Amino acid sequence: xxxxxxxxxxxxxxxxxxxxxxxxxxxxxxxxxxxxxxxxxxxxxxxxxxxxxxxxxxxxxxxxxxxxxxxxxxxxxxxxxxxxxxxxxxxxxxxxxxxxxxxxxxxxxxxxxxxxxxxxxxxxxxxxxxxxxxxxxxxxxxxxxxxxxxxxxxxxxxxxxxxxxxxxxxxxxxxxxxxxxxxxxxxxxxxxxxxxxxxxxxxxxxxxxxxxxxxxxxxxxxxxxxxxxxxxxxxxxxxxxxxxxxxxxxxxxxxxxxxxxxxxxxxxxxxxxxxxxxxxxxxxxxxxxxxxxxxxxxxxxxxxxxxxxxxxxxxxxxxxxxxxxxxxxxxxxxxxxxxxxxxxxxxxxxxxxxxxxxxxxxxxxxxxxxxxxxxxxxxxxxxxxxxxxxxxxxxxxxxxxx
Amino acid sequence: xxxxxxxxxxxxxxxxxxxxxxxxxxxxxxxxxxxxxxxxxxxxxxxxxxxxxxxxxxxxxxxxxxxxxxxxxxxxxxxxxxxxxxxxxxxxxxxxxxxxxxxxxxxxxxxxxxxxxxxxxxxxxxxxxxxxxxxxxxxxxxxxxxxxxxxxxxxxxxxxxxxxxxxxxxxxxxxxxxxxxxxxxxxxxxxxxxxxxxxxxxxxxxxxxxxxxxxxxxxxxxxxxxxxxxxxxxxxxxxxxxxxxxxxxxxxxxxxxxxxxxxxxxxxxxxxxxxxxxxxxxxxxxxxxxxxxxxxxxxxxxxxxxxxxxxxxxxxxxxxxxxxxxxxxxxxxxxxxxxxxxxxxxxxxxxxx
Numbered sequence: 001x002x003x004x005x006x007x008x009x010x011x012x013x014x015x016x017x018x019x020x021x022x023x024x025x026x027x028x029x030x031x032x033x034x035x036x037x038x039x040x041x042x043x044x045x046x047x048x049x050x051x052x053x054x055x056x057x058x059x060x061x062x063x064x065x066x067x068x069x070x071x072x073x074x075x076x077x078x079x080x081x082x083x084x085x086x087x088x089x090x091x092x093x094x095x096x097x098x099x100x101x102x103x104x105x106x107x108x109x110x111x112x113x114x115x116x117x118x119x120x121x122x123x124x125x126x127x128x129x130x131x132x133x134x135x136x137x138x139x140x141x142x143x144x145x146x147x148x149x150x151x152x153x154x155x156x157x158x159x160x161x162x163x164x165x166x167x168x169x170x171x172x173x174x175x176x177x178x179x180x181x182x183x184x185x186x187x188x189x190x191x192x193x194x195x196x197x198x199x200x201x202x203x204x205x206x207x208x209x210x211x212x213x214x215x216x217x218x219x220x221x222x223x224x225x226x227x228x229x230x231x232x233x234x235x236x237x238x239x240x241x242x243x244x245x246x247x248x249x250x251x252x253x254x255x256x257x258x259x260x261x262x263x264x265x266x267x268x269x270x271x272x273x274x275x276x277x278x279x280x281x282x283x284x285x286x287x288x289x290x291x292x293x294x295x296x297x298x299x300x301x302x303x304x305x306x307x308x309x310x311x312x313x314x315x316x317x318x319x320x321x322x323x324x325x326x327x328x329x330x331x332x333x334x335x336x337x338x339x340x341x342x343x344x345x346x347x348x349x350x351x352x353x354x355x356x357x358x359x360x361x362x363x364x365x366x367x368x369x370x371x372x373x374x375x376x377x378x379x380x381x382x383x384x385x386x387x388x389x390x391x392x393x394x395x396x397x398x399x400x401x402x
Numbered sequence: 403x404x405x406x407x408x409x410x411x412x413x414x415x416x417x418x419x420x421x422x423x424x425x426x427x428x429x430x431x432x433x434x435x436x437x438x439x440x441x442x443x444x445x446x447x448x449x450x451x452x453x454x455x456x457x458x459x460x461x462x463x464x465x466x467x468x469x470x471x472x473x474x475x476x477x478x479x480x481x482x483x484x485x486x487x488x489x490x491x492x493x494x495x496x497x498x499x500x501x502x503x504x505x506x507x508x509x510x511x512x513x514x515x516x517x518x519x520x521x522x523x524x525x526x527x528x529x530x531x532x533x534x535x536x537x538x539x540x541x542x543x544x545x546x547x548x549x550x551x552x553x554x555x556x557x558x559x560x561x562x563x564x565x566x567x568x569x570x571x572x573x574x575x576x577x578x579x580x581x582x583x584x585x586x587x588x589x590x591x592x593x594x595x596x597x598x599x600x601x602x603x604x605x606x607x608x609x610x611x612x613x614x615x616x617x618x619x620x621x622x623x624x625x626x627x628x629x630x631x632x633x634x635x636x637x638x639x640x641x642x643x644x645x646x647x648x649x650x651x652x653x654x655x656x657x658x659x660x661x662x663x664x665x666x667x668x669x670x671x672x673x674x675x676x677x678x679x680x681x682x683x684x685x686x687x688x689x690x691x692x693x694x695x696x697x698x699x700x701x702x703x704x705x706x707x708x709x710x711x712x713x714x715x716x717x718x719x720x721x722x723x724x725x726x727x728x729x730x731x732x733x734x735x736x737x738x739x740x741x742x743x744x745x746x747x748x749x750x751x752x753x754x755x
Contacts, residue, residue, distance in 0.1 A: 060432075063427075075417070209403070
């Protein structure tokens with residue numbers, strides 16, 4: 001195809017494209033972009049026309065951000081489809097068109113040939129908290145601080161304003177560290193973008209087989225997305241990325257922390273409540289609640305122990321020989337005391353007590369639990385219990401343990 | 403052979419169609435109201451702080467004798483399990499005869515900043531389990547833990563094995579240090595003390611951003627370009643918006659619980675390495691002796707299968723079953739395949755025990 005013919009085709013396609021786009025816009029919002037508007041400005045115009053999308057504004061914003069990039073991409077690829085750039089070799093031409101398509105006119109130079117970074121930065125919506133957003137929001141403040149000749153911030157601090165000066169120094173240092181960390185992070189994102197095109201070419205080569213060829217712009221874009229995700233994943237699971245990501249998160253957090261401290265200082269000077277004070281209240285409240293809950297549990301355990309003790313004494317009384325048989329009057333007391341000290345007996349008591357908490361079908365009180373488990377076995381004094389009898393008592397409790 | 407065969411006129415038509423759909427679609431978007439979610443009827447059973455325990459009501463009475471409690475993650479809203487009428491794990495479980503309860507954690511605010519994993523696991527979950535068990539007059543209930551809620555369920559089942567009859571984990575991370583776990587790789591370089599001390603609660607927007615950047619091109623751009631294809635289909639558009647709402651409708655994370663989760667699970671990998679304590683209670687997966695059904699998704703980018711699979715070698719039970727689902731972390735609840743396969747698999751497995 002001659003260069004002249006190719007250019008004519010391309011212009012004709014562009015004109016058709018523009019006319020149809022204008023029609024579509026006119027139908028949707030009642031007006032069309034000005035005829036002489038370059039396509040990328042037309043997109044901006046479009047964004048404004050669709051600015052208010054009611055309750056779905058957030059989604060509409062994201063849709064527009066994605067569509068803007070995709071339309072640019074299609075525009076770039078249409079040129080290749082018309083044969084404008086095929087001299088470089090078919091695959092290379094499409095890759096170049098794709099690469100070029102991501103470079104939106106007027107975009108930051110840092111985003112050149114770096115579509116992944118462009119996507120991370122371009123994602124819109126309320127509350128988006130990417131690394132770039134915080135940096136962009138704070139950059140003017142720190143730039144102004146530098147411009148205003150705050151060179152004293154570099155000097156040793158002394159005198160009345162010593163603390164403030166030191167704090168500002170720390171704040172500036174934190175921001176500088178953050179920007180440095182962000183630079184390393186962005187370098188890795190750029191690496192993943194570059195790698196995406198290499199993987200894309202490999203994937204394209206695989207499509208040379210009959211029946212697997214790409215026949216639409218969308219399919220071509222989707223193939224690049226697969227390549228981009230693969231490239232990003234390679235970078236993102238690396239040890240290098242772990243270090244760089246950790247550094248950028250930590251540096252960003254230090255900047256936030258420094259800003260918070262400054263806001264707190266101002267708040268304190270103005271007699272306003274601060275985050276630290278509120279945290280302190282919340283912490284105390286939380287500790288109180290824990291104490292309360294623990295006290296509740298302790299009280300319940302204490303009550304249970306009381307019940308167990310009372311029960312033991314009742315059992316001992318039942319077990320006590322008739323008055324005609326002479327026994328030392330202190331014996332039961334001694335026996336109870338010794339029973340409590342013998343490990344197996346305690347274990348047994350614990351096993352009996354457990355279902356009261358764990359099992360609700362046994363009833364709501366300890367006595368109900370005992371009854372449900374077979375009063376006769378429980379009725380035997382612990383000190384007289386034979387191994388078989390003990391098993392009989394504790395079996396239901398163990399069911400609960402299993 | 404040239405790998406690309408794009409006809410210029412077809413390419414132009416494709417571009418025009420895209421623009422026309424986009425323009426018309428904005429009209430549809432404007433006309434749409436807020437989307438609703440959670441269609442299955444439910445009743446509130448128990449409430450504590452911001453937590454609400456619900457019991458779902460099916461069309462018929464449950465036939466299962468043991469109730470099932472779903473413990474969802476803290477990082478998203480639990481209505482994903484009952485997103486809409488034709489995409490509802492809960493509805494399908496009810497249809498199978500299960501008696502389903504769900505913990506809704508609510509939206510923590512700064513007053514919840516000092517909630518710890520001890521509060522969540524030994525406190526909230528334990529009390530919910532007790533409430534459900536008491537209502538049904540049973541000693542043990544079935545516990546279904548999802549994602550982070552699955553990790554919590556593992557801890558709970560290890561500490562209180564006497565309270566759990568069967569344990570089901572869905573897309574649950576167990577080994578946090580497998581090489582393909584992107585999220586884990588990122589958190590391991592983080593100074594989480596500085597992070598929580600500075601932020602207090604971790605803002606939902608920050609969490610969302612982190613999740614989106616796991617697959618930035620797909621989730622920040624390709625998804626919205628795909629949306630253009632369905633802009634003229636009201637039902638599909640509402641489905642998309644419902645999902646979109648769920649993705650971005652996230653609670654902030656209680657600071658102390660987040661700190662501990664990142665330190666002990668993501669950084670320390672203590673579920674696998676040992677040494678995990680929740681409050682004053684030691685967690686050991688070996689103490690999980692009840693039957694376990696571990697369900698995970700083959701294409702899960704948040705919890706890769708490699709993170710879920712190791713459960714088998716660490717639990718104490720001999721009755722361990724795995725279900726590998728062909729789909730992703732979200733698809734396991736909402737895809738058509740999920741509706742057909744997951745609830746019946748859970749029900750059948752429970753029925754055999």
